[in-house]
Every structure is written in C-alpha cells, then in structure tokens.
Amino acid sequence: MSHSLTLPAAGSTTSTPALEIRGLGKSFPIGGLFTRSSVRALHGVDLTIGRGEIVALVGESGSGKSTLARCVARLEKPNSGAILIDGVDILKRDRFQASRAFRSQLQMVFQDPFGSLNPAHRIEHFLRRSLAIHGKSGGTEEETRRRLEDLMTTVGLQADMLNSYPHELSGGQRQRVAIARALAVEPQVILADEPTSMLDVSVRIGVLNLMRKLRDEQGISMLYITHDLASARYLADRTAVMFAGEVVEEGESLDLLANPAHPYTQLLVSAVPDPARAGSYDPVRRAELRQAVMASTTCAYDGDTNQACSAEEPVRHQVGDPANRHWVRCHLYRPWAGAGGHALAGEPAQPNVPPSNVQEKASA
Amino acid sequence: MTISQVSFGSHEPVLDVKDLTVKYIGDTRSTTAVDRVSFSIGTGEVFGLAGESGCGKSTIANSIMRLLKDPAKIAGGSISFGGKDVLAMSPEELRRFRWQDVAMVFQSAMNSLNPVLTIGEQIVDIFTTHAGYSRKESLRRAAELLELVRIDPARLKSYPHQLSGGMRQRAVIAMAVALKPSLLILDEPTTALDVVVQQEIMAQIKDLQRELGFSVLFITHDMSLMVELSHRMAVMYGGRIVETAKAQDVYANPLHPYTQALMGAFPPLTGPRVPLTGLPDGVKFRNIPDLGEAAPGHLVAPFGADASVIDSANLEGAAR
Ligand SMILES: Nc1ncnc2c1ncn2[C@@H]1O[C@H](COP(=O)(O)OP(=O)(O)O)[C@@H](O)[C@H]1O
Ligand SMILES: Nc1ncnc2c1ncn2[C@@H]1O[C@H](COP(=O)(O)OP(=O)(O)O)[C@@H](O)[C@H]1O
Ligand SMILES: [Mg+2]
Ligand SMILES: [Mg+2]
Numbered sequence: 001m002s003h004s005l006t007l008p009a010a011g012s013t014t015s016t017p018a019l020e021i022r023g024l025g026k027s028f029p030i031g032g033l034f035t036r037s038s039v040r041a042l043h044g045v046d047l048t049i050g051r052g053e054i055v056a057l058v059g060e061s062g063s064g065k066s067t068l069a070r071c072v073a074r075l076e077k078p079n080s081g082a083i084l085i086d087g088v089d090i091l092k093r094d095r096f097q098a099s100r101a102f103r104s105q106l107q108m109v110f111q112d113p114f115g116s117l118n119p120a121h122r123i124e125h126f127l128r129r130s131l132a133i134h135g136k137s138g139g140t141e142e143e144t145r146r147r148l149e150d151l152m153t154t155v156g157l158q159a160d161m162l163n164s165y166p167h168e169l170s171g172g173q174r175q176r177v178a179i180a181r182a183l184a185v186e187p188q189v190i191l192a193d194e195p196t197s198m199l200d201v202s203v204r205i206g207v208l209n210l211m212r213k214l215r216d217e218q219g220i221s222m223l224y225i226t227h228d229l230a231s232a233r234y235l236a237d238r239t240a241v242m243f244a245g246e247v248v249e250e251g252e253s254l255d256l257l258a259n260p261a262h263p264y265t266q267l268l269v270s271a272v273p274d275p276a277r278a279g280s281y282d283p284v285r286r287a288e289l290r291q292a293v294m295a296s297t298t299c300a301y302d303g304d305t306n307q308a309c310s311a312e313e314p315v316r317h318q319v320g321d322p323a324n325r326h327w328v329r330c331h332l333y334r335p336w337a338g339a340g341g342h343a344l345a346g347e348p349a350q351p352n353v354p355p356s357n358v359q360e361k362a363s364a
Numbered sequence: 365m366t367i368s369q370v371s372f373g374s375h376e377p378v379l380d381v382k383d384l385t386v387k388y389i390g391d392t393r394s395t396t397a398v399d400r401v402s403f404s405i406g407t408g409e410v411f412g413l414a415g416e417s418g419c420g421k422s423t424i425a426n427s428i429m430r431l432l433k434d435p436a437k438i439a440g441g442s443i444s445f446g447g448k449d450v451l452a453m454s455p456e457e458l459r460r461f462r463w464q465d466v467a468m469v470f471q472s473a474m475n476s477l478n479p480v481l482t483i484g485e486q487i488v489d490i491f492t493t494h495a496g497y498s499r500k501e502s503l504r505r506a507a508e509l510l511e512l513v514r515i516d517p518a519r520l521k522s523y524p525h526q527l528s529g530g531m532r533q534r535a536v537i538a539m540a541v542a543l544k545p546s547l548l549i550l551d552e553p554t555t556a557l558d559v560v561v562q563q564e565i566m567a568q569i570k571d572l573q574r575e576l577g578f579s580v581l582f583i584t585h586d587m588s589l590m591v592e593l594s595h596r597m598a599v600m601y602g603g604r605i606v607e608t609a610k611a612q613d614v615y616a617n618p619l620h621p622y623t624q625a626l627m628g629a630f631p632p633l634t635g636p637r638v639p640l641t642g643l644p645d646g647v648k649f650r651n652i653p654d655l656g657e658a659a660p661g662h663l664v665a666p667f668g669a670d671a672s673v674i675d676s677a678n679l680e681g682a683a684r
Binding site: 060061200201202203204205206209227229230231233234254257258267268269270271272273274275276281283286 | 562642
C-alpha cells in the first residue's frame with residue numbers, strides 16, 4: 001500500500017506504547033428505581049500495547065472484555081482510569097476537538113460482520129465514506145479509486161467486489177470488508193472484538209492471518225479480544241487473562257499458555273478441547289481449581305521475600321524469566337464477590353418463586 | 365496410527381441411514397440440504413457429524429427424529445432403527461420412538477424448558493406420561509436423574525430461570541436420558557456455553573454414556589471437541605459426506621482438502637506456532653462424488669481436479 005508514513009519494526013518497545021490503559025474502572029447501574037446497585041464490569045485494569053504489537057485479551061463471557069474495548073473506543077465512559085494513545089490521555093481531551101483525530105488513530109472491528117454494514121449500500125460506499133470522513137480520499141477521483149482497490153487487495157478481496165452488496169458476500173468476506181473500512185482511516189491501533197467468532201470455522205484462520213499480515217506489513221498495533229485461547233496463542237505476541245473485570249495474568253502468549261500460573265488461567269487452559277492431549281478432564285482437579293479461583297487460601301509465592309503476597313492489594317508476582325514479561329496476580333487477592341456474569345461464581349441462592357413478568361438480563 | 369477394528373459394541377447397528385436425501389421445497393427453487401448420505405451407528409458407539417453451519421447436520425438429526433416440517437421433504441433413502449423402518453412409523457409408534465428409543469438435545473434446548481413449571485414438574489411429566497409411573501415413583505426417579513447429572517435434587521423445586529445456562533442444559537440432558545433411550549442425538553449441545561462449562565457437560569455425557577450404554581450421534585462444528593469425544597466421525601460439506609473414519613484417523617490423517625481445512629482451523633495449544641491456512645474465502649467444492657475406501661474403514665470422496673470444482677475467484681491473499 002502506498003502509505004506515506006514508514007513505521008518502526010514490529011515489537012520495538014523503546015518508544016511510547018501505542019495504547020496504554022491505566023487503572024480502568026467501569027460499573028453499570030442495575031436494578032429498578034428502588035434497588036440501586038451496580039455491576040462492576042472493570043476494576044483497576046492496566047494494559048499496554050506496544051507499537052506493532054498484538055495483544056490478546058481472553059476470558060469467559062461476562063468477564064469484561066467488550067466493556068474494555070468499548071471504553072477505549074469511547075463508546076462507553078469509564079468511571080476511573082486513564083487511556084493513553086501515543087502518550088496522550090484521550091479521556092482528558094476535549095471531546096469535540098479530539099474525536100476526529102482520535103478516531104483516525106484507533107479503529108474497532110466488531111464480532112458481527114453483517115450488523116455493521118448497511119445492506120442497502122455497495123461495498124464501495126462504505127470504504128469511500130471512511131476515506132472521506134477522515135480526509136484520506138486523496139486529491140483526484142483516480143487516486144481515490146486506486147486507494148479503494150488497494151484496500152480491497154490488502155484484505156484479500158477482488159477489487160470488483162467493490163460493486164457487491166453485503167448480502168452477496170460470505171461472513172468471512174464481510175469481515176474483511178469491515179477490516180478494510182478500518183484500514184481506510186490508516187489507524188495506529190485496531191481493536192478487534194471477537195472478530196472471528198461468528199464466522200464459519202474454516203475461514204477463521206484466514207482472518208487471523210490477515211490481521212497478522214497488517215501488523216507485519218503496516219506496523220498496526222492490535223488488541224485481539226477472544227474467548228478462544230488457541231487463537232490467542234496463534235495470533236498474539238502477548239496475552240492478558242481477564243476474570244471478573246480484572247486482569248489476573250499476563251505474559252508472552254507461548255509462555256503464558258505453557259505455564260499458566262493463576263488458577264483461573266489453568267482452568268481455562270485445561271478446558272480447551274485438544275485431541276493431542278488425552279484424558280484432559282479430571283473432576284477432582286477441576287473442583288480444586290474452582291475453589292482456588294473463588295477463595296484461594298494459598299499462593300505459590302507465599303514466603304517469597306522479594307515478592308510479598310497480599311490479600312488486600314492486587315500485587316503481581318513475576319513468573320519465571322523476566323524476558324517473558326509474565327506476571328500473575330497474587331492468588332490470595334480474591335475476586336470481587338459481586339462480580340457478575342461468570343460461570344465460576346456458582347449459583348446464587350435464590351428463593352423458589354415462579355418467574356414474574358420481569359425478565360432480568362444484565363448484559364446487553 | 366494403526367487401523368484396528370472399526371466397530372464398537374455389536375455388529376448390528378442401532379441406526380442405519382442409507383442414501384438419505386432431504387430437500388427444502390421453495391416456490392421458485394428447491395435446496396438439497398442432505399444429499400445421498402449414508403452412515404450407521406453401533407451399540408454404545410459415539411458417532412460424530414462435523415461440518416460448518418448450513419451443511420445439513422440438523423436436517424439429518426431432524427430426519428431421524430421425524431421432526432422435519434414443511435417445506436422439508438425426504439426425497440430418498442431410508443432410516444432404520446434397530447431394524448425398524450423409521451420413515452414408515454405410525455404416529456403412535458413415533459410417540460414411543462421419540463422418548464424411549466431416541467432422544468435429542470439441541471443447541472438452545474436450555475431455553476426450551478417451560479418457564480412456568482419447576483424442573484421437577486417437567487421431569488415428573490415425562491415419567492407419568494411416557495412410562496406410566498406413579499407421581500411418587502416419578503419424583504423419586506426425577507431426583508435420581510438430577511443426581512446423575514450432578515445437580516442437587518433440591519433443584520427439583522427450582523424454575524428454569526433460577527438455574528445457570530449450564531445447569532439448565534444439564535437438566536435437559538437428564539430429561540433426554542430419563543427413559544433410557546438407546547440413541548441420544550446431541551445437536552451442538554454446548555455451542556452457547558463457555559468452554560469450562562462445555563467441558564464439564566461433555567465429560568458428564570461421556571460418563572452417562574458409559575454408565576447407561578446408549579449410542580450417541582454427536583453434532584458439532586468444533587473438530588477438536590469431536591475428535592476428543594467420538595469413536596468414529598463423518599465430515600459433511602454441502603449436504604454430502606466427504607470423509608468418514610475413526611475419529612483418531614481423521615485427526616491424524618485427514619485426506620479430503622475440506623477436512624484438512626477444518627482441522628487447520630483449530631490452532632493447537634501446545635507445540636511450535638506454525639502458520640495455518642484454513643479454507644480460503646469463496647472456495648467451493650461441487651459435484652462431490654460417492655465415498656471410496658482409502659484405507660480400511662477410512663472412506664473419502666475423490667477430489668481430483670475434475671471431481672471437485674474449486675472456485676478460485678478469491679483464493680488470492682485469503683490465507684496468507
Ligand atoms: N450496558 C450494560 N449494562 C449493564 N451491564 C452491562 C452492560 N454492558 C456490560 N455489562 C455487564 O458487564 C459485565 C462484562 O460484560 P462484557 O464486557 O460484555 O463481557 P465480555 O465481553 O467479556 O463477555 C457483564 O457482567 C455484563 O453483564
Ligand atoms: N426451513 C428451511 N427452509 C429452507 N431451507 C432450509 C430450512 N432449514 C434449513 N434449510 C437449508 O438447509 C441447509 C442445511 O441446514 P441445516 O441442516 O440446518 O444445517 P446445519 O445444521 O449443518 O447448520 C441449509 O443450507 C439451509 O439453508
Ligand atoms: Mg464480549
Ligand atoms: Mg444445525
């Protein structure tokens with residue numbers, strides 16, 4: 001592609017990170033008029049993405065992954081914390097003057113490749129509009145045309161598909177269009193929230209390969225959100241594990257998944273179906289892990305004079321070789337009891353009443 | 365990997381599907397959703413049916429259960445269960461067949477529970493209407509059944525909305541095996557659940573299967589899960605079976621390019637990180653021929669240049 005800017009080599013860590021999240025917190029009020037309570041979707045989340053780095057954020061549904069992405073994309077207003085893009089706190093910037101510059105730095109790709117494309121328009125329309133909004137159309141119609149064709153080629157689509165309507169494309173092709181639309185803006189960071197989970201399995205790898213290619217060739221930094229650990233390992237340089245709105249472990253993907261230190265990570269890893277690993281399910285071990293996740297009484301680092309444990313503070317212990325940038329949160333620090341939406345919290349004790357007309361559903 | 369005997373349990377198959385063809389008849393055109401599909405399942409055997417959405421898996425399951433509705437039409441072939449012709453069964457025979465011989469759990473079954481009845485009332489209902497047990501006896505059995513899927517029998521008094529999704533799905537599985545069917549059909553039983561819960565439920569189904577000895581038709585698009593759980597499996601594409609063998613053989617040595625693409629879609633959790641290719645967008649196989657034997661018990665549809673048409677319009681850049 002004919003990008004004017006030349007980008008630093010992938011993974012260089014010396015410069016300002018592309019994206020830095022500090023102490024991010026977000027709660028949603030729930031309940032009716034008289035029962036004021038809230039669900040804590042994010043709490044004290046720190047996450048850094050270096051330039052040209054791909055970081056995966058994994059965790060079960062309800063763990064807060066999408067809320068984090070939505071906060072960073074400014075679709076949601078966090079209660080606390082800082083979000084720095086290129087070293088500038090976007091939460092502090094004036095909303096009006098910041099929004100355009102900001103959006104051209106950061107683009108989001110969503111789970112549903114259909115929902116994000118209005119069926120009444122041809123593919124060309126979406127890309128043209130992105131180019132125009134962000135002033136990347138170039139001078140002449142000829143230049144715009146070339147840019148459109150470039151975009152299509154970059155995401156692995158035929159240029160003549162510009163004339164197609166969304167419904168004429170497969171799910172994988174539509175997701176490629178969504179990526180092309182994000183690319184039109186020449187962003188530094190792409191947030192991809194479960195970009196392959198609605199695609200047919202056989203084309204998912206193709207989309208992951210495309211993301212890798214964009215990073216390799218254009219140095220775009222990425223946050224890849226997924227519940228699929230194997231794909232995180234496949235794509236991401238580093239992986240962060242989110243549980244009940246908090247990051248509990250983080251490290252280089254290969255190291256993290258080979259040596260998971262937090263019981264929650266161990267639980268996730270042990271649950272991935274893997275034909276190469278026979279007899280993977282052990283109910284006794286499973287019960288222990290669940291217990292350790294919800295109410296651990298021991299920590300592997302207890303007694304380590306260099307890395308004191310704490311049940312009050314969310315301290316981090318370094319795991320193994322510092323080169324792997326692998327840390328785990330102290331096991332003694334317990335998850336928030338009211339953490340919503342995760343399967344491990346067990347069943348809330350509920351009175352036996354027939355359902356009323358209220359269909360409670362916290363998540364959107 | 366050596367190929368030993370393919371059969372599990374008796375040689376008499378529980379289920380035998382031959383040349384099944386199902387069409388959805390439209391006003392202007394009809395779709396052949398299932399096209400001359402044949403497979404059989406032995407006693408106590410777990411048989412997997414893999415393939416991505418739209419390839420015809422649920423249509424097959426519904427054909428076996430005789431649950432197909434308009435505009436679906438069985439256009440050819442036969443289904444025999446324990447020697448009986450399923451397609452010729454009378455409504456009375458079907459009523460018995462559905463709960464006592466074959467039971468099915470589908471993807472969103474957990475949402476199909478009646479919201480205004482307790483779990484206990486719903487299980488008791490199955491026993492009183494289909495097995496003719498007394499209320500008291502039914503209640504006792506209902507409690508046993510919940511224990512079988514490791515749900516506290518106190519939950520008999522709970523309403524569906526008071527249980528988590530995973531628990532509801534387990535309750536549905538308990539109901540499916542209530543009358544000890546000889547075949548359990550699982551159509552994407554855990555797709556809507558998180559991986560930890562999914563694994564626990566699948567482990568439980570495996571335990572139940574060992575304990576009760578029923579056969580399983582297991583449908584999923586997750587090849588890893590399928591290989592872990594099935595004895596034998598078949599891979600479907602566009603209404604056709606393109607490959608069938610012991611699950612371990614399909615995993616270790618997938619022969620059809622589509623099977624290879626499906627396998628390649630699941631990166632491993634161990635070992636070196638190697639580039640995978642999957643199936644490029646827009647690639648299509650057409651006119652898939654009948655299966656031929658590539659090795660004992662390992663059948664694959666020939667896929668030579670003239671046998672399958674690959675639409676290469678979008679090959680470029682799709683994978684790499
Ligand atoms: N708009 C909202 N209102 C209320 N609760 C919400 C809202 N969005 C998310 N939540 C809650 O926040 C938690 C995290 O949700 P989410 O970020 O969607 O998780 P994930 O993407 O990991 O599945 C869940 O408990 C969810 O129910
Ligand atoms: N009610 C219906 N009317 C018309 N076509 C249908 C209907 N149900 C399914 N089909 C078609 O039949 C094919 C197979 O569908 P299905 O058996 O549901 O596949 P799977 O379970 O493998 O996802 C699909 O191409 C689908 O479009
Ligand atoms: Mg989400
Ligand atoms: Mg289906």
